[in-house]
Amino acid sequence: xxxxxxxxxxxxxxxxxxxxxxxxxxxxxxxxxxxxxxxxxxxxxxxxxxxxxxxxxxxxxxxxxxxxxxxxxxxxxxxxxxxxxxxxxxxxxxxxxxxxxxxxxxxxxxxxxxx
Amino acid sequence: xxxxxxxxxxxxxxxxxxxxxxxxxxxxxxxxxxxxxxxxxxxxxxxxxxxxxxxxxxxxxxxxxxxxxxxxxxxxxxxxxxxxxxxxxxxxxxxxxxxxxxxxxxxxxxxxxxxx
Numbered sequence: 001x002x003x004x005x006x007x008x009x010x011x012x013x014x015x016x017x018x019x020x021x022x023x024x025x026x027x028x029x030x031x032x033x034x035x036x037x038x039x040x041x042x043x044x045x046x047x048x049x050x051x052x053x054x055x056x057x058x059x060x061x062x063x064x065x066x067x068x069x070x071x072x073x074x075x076x077x078x079x080x081x082x083x084x085x086x087x088x089x090x091x092x093x094x095x096x097x098x099x100x101x102x103x104x105x106x107x108x109x110x111x112x113x114x115x
Numbered sequence: 116x117x118x119x120x121x122x123x124x125x126x127x128x129x130x131x132x133x134x135x136x137x138x139x140x141x142x143x144x145x146x147x148x149x150x151x152x153x154x155x156x157x158x159x160x161x162x163x164x165x166x167x168x169x170x171x172x173x174x175x176x177x178x179x180x181x182x183x184x185x186x187x188x189x190x191x192x193x194x195x196x197x198x199x200x201x202x203x204x205x206x207x208x209x210x211x212x213x214x215x216x217x218x219x220x221x222x223x224x225x226x227x228x229x230x231x
Contacts, residue, residue, distance in 0.1 A: 045222070
């Protein structure tokens with residue numbers, strides 16, 4: 001069975017400093033991996049996804065993530081945090097193939113950005 | 116234009132009532148989903164439909180019944196509401212069946228259900 005673990009439930013950074021949100025996955029297949037963001041009282045928005053192409057994936061709003069198979073990790077980074085980045089971030093792994101495909105969500109990391 | 120829309124945005128109701136949440140997508144996608152997000156923000160899939168046919172039905176009480184009149188709509192009907200049903204329910208859609216090979220799911224804004 002596939003699973004995803006977000007190592008920090010809450011990360012707090014100062015505006016202008018780097019962001020690192022950690023995610024480890026477990027998968028029997030070659031996984032597809034995603035990061036979604038949820039702003040307060042909003043729906044989920046896709047930040048970026050990995051689908052067995054380039055291991056360094058660039059997303060929206062300056063975020064990127066690197067797929068490291070040897071470490072089973074897919075950490076999300078951003079060089080410089082902005083106040084508008086404050087939100088809940090979910091690491092997600094796909095589960096299976098075809099009609100049985102499914103998204104498995106991590107428990108989320110809340111990112112706070114201090115002025 | 117809203118890609119995935121849900122109504123209502125908020126739903127407050129008494130225990131024992133029956134309620135429905137509607138979802139529509141204008142993306143031309145073949146597959147739609149319902150997710151439940153609990154008070155700890157944990158998201159779990161409930162159902163998925165492909166071209167009006169049920170393809171995933173996780174362990175969900177049979178009080179929950181999805182209905183897909185056409186591939187652009189997936190409604191969620193809940194009978195005999197219980198306190199534990201209070202959550203945020205998200206609808207989503209993707210282009211093809213399941214999420215193999217990284218199909219992106221597009222989420223609606225959510226419906227916050229409160230059962231009193």
